[in-house]
Amino acid sequence: MADIVFDNVTRVFQRNGEDLLTLDGINLHIQDKEFVAIVGPSGCGKTTCMRMAAGLEFPTSGTVSVAGRDVRSPGPDRAVVFQQFALFPWKTVWENVDFGLRSKGLATGERRDIIEHYLKLMNLTGYEKAFPHQLSGGMQQRVAIARAYALDPGVLLMDEPFGALDAQTRVVMQEELVRLARVNPRTVLFITHAVEESVYLADRVVIMTSRPGRVKEIIDIKSVREANRWDEQATIEDVMDLESFVHLRTHIWKSLRAEHAGHEH
Numbered sequence: 001m002a003d004i005v006f007d008n009v010t011r012v013f014q015r016n017g018e019d020l021l022t023l024d025g026i027n028l029h030i031q032d033k034e035f036v037a038i039v040g041p042s043g044c045g046k047t048t049c050m051r052m053a054a055g056l057e058f059p060t061s062g063t064v065s066v067a068g069r070d071v072r073s074p075g076p077d078r079a080v081v082f083q084q085f086a087l088f089p090w091k092t093v094w095e096n097v098d099f100g101l102r103s104k105g106l107a108t109g110e111r112r113d114i115i116e117h118y119l120k121l122m123n124l125t126g127y128e129k130a131f132p133h134q135l136s137g138g139m140q141q142r143v144a145i146a147r148a149y150a151l152d153p154g155v156l157l158m159d160e161p162f163g164a165l166d167a168q169t170r171v172v173m174q175e176e177l178v179r180l181a182r183v184n185p186r187t188v189l190f191i192t193h194a195v196e197e198s199v200y201l202a203d204r205v206v207i208m209t210s211r212p213g214r215v216k217e218i219i220d221i222k223s224v225r226e227a228n229r230w231d232e233q234a235t236i237e238d239v240m241d242l243e244s245f246v247h248l249r250t251h252i253w254k255s256l257r258a259e260h261a262g263h264e265h
């Protein structure tokens with residue numbers, strides 16, 4: 001049961017010698033194998049939430065737990081994908097995916113099967129021997145995602161993983177991630193600025209307030225997606241044309257816009 005629980009989490013940072021309340025009473029329970037996206041105004045503390053689940057940052061009060069245990073450090077049960085393609089530049093595609101598997105102590109044949117499986121799922125077959133600098137940004141990010149999934153972690157933490165990609169590549173990556181997420185569900189915490197992306201990918205979307213970040217609303221996407229059979233649509237554009245999609249997207253936009261407006265006045 002790889003669930004993630006934020007229990008009354010606050011975080012205070014110091015700025016110019018003053019305390020700055022950044023997160024204020026975050027309560028959120030991400031279920032095992034659920035895909036949750038967080039959207040919110042810049043600086044509301046989205047990345048801080050992700051870093052807490054990763055064990056790279058800690059609450060000032062409250063607790064963050066994964067699979068029932070308080071998070072105290074990073075661990076192999078939680079794979080992290082950042083916006084910048086964090087591949088080893090001196091290793092090939094194959095070696096990059098293999099790296100984490102080696103540390104798990106798997107036999108050669110077993111590792112080969114896993115690597116082949118995920119490179120195929122991410123449309124990277126034929127690029128096994130390429131080095132990162134020989135690949136486009138989108139392909140590099142596909143390698144990073146293949147590497148994260150290959151480790152078979154209970155939890156995937158993704159912080160704007162498509163943020164640095166051009167619009168066309170981003171759409172392809174979103175479709176591939178949806179495919180992967182449905183075939184191979186994992187507990188995912190996904191941070192994004194892009195409202196459409198959150199609605200397309202997630203089972204639930206968490207909208208945060210401007211700083212200090214609180215949970216403003218949680219929108220259930222999965223029940224709407226299933227009732228309206230989004231997964232039967234051929235492309236992301238077809239899904240985004242559906243009235244049920246537009247309705248959710250507009251709702252989230254308005255909720256976020258109210259946060260920006262509140263911030264300015």
Ligand SMILES: Nc1ncnc2c1ncn2[C@@H]1O[C@H](COP(=O)(O)OP(=O)(O)OP(=O)(O)O)[C@@H](O)[C@H]1O
Nearest residue numbers: 013014015022040041042043044045046047048049
């Ligand atoms: N280690 C730190 N020390 C001091 N302040 C920090 C630290 N980490 C984050 N902050 C501050 O906390 C606030 C929230 O940062 P965070 O990166 O979590 O926000 P975000 O919602 O992910 O923002 P964005 O959407 O712009 O990426 C920001 O004001 C940031 O400057």
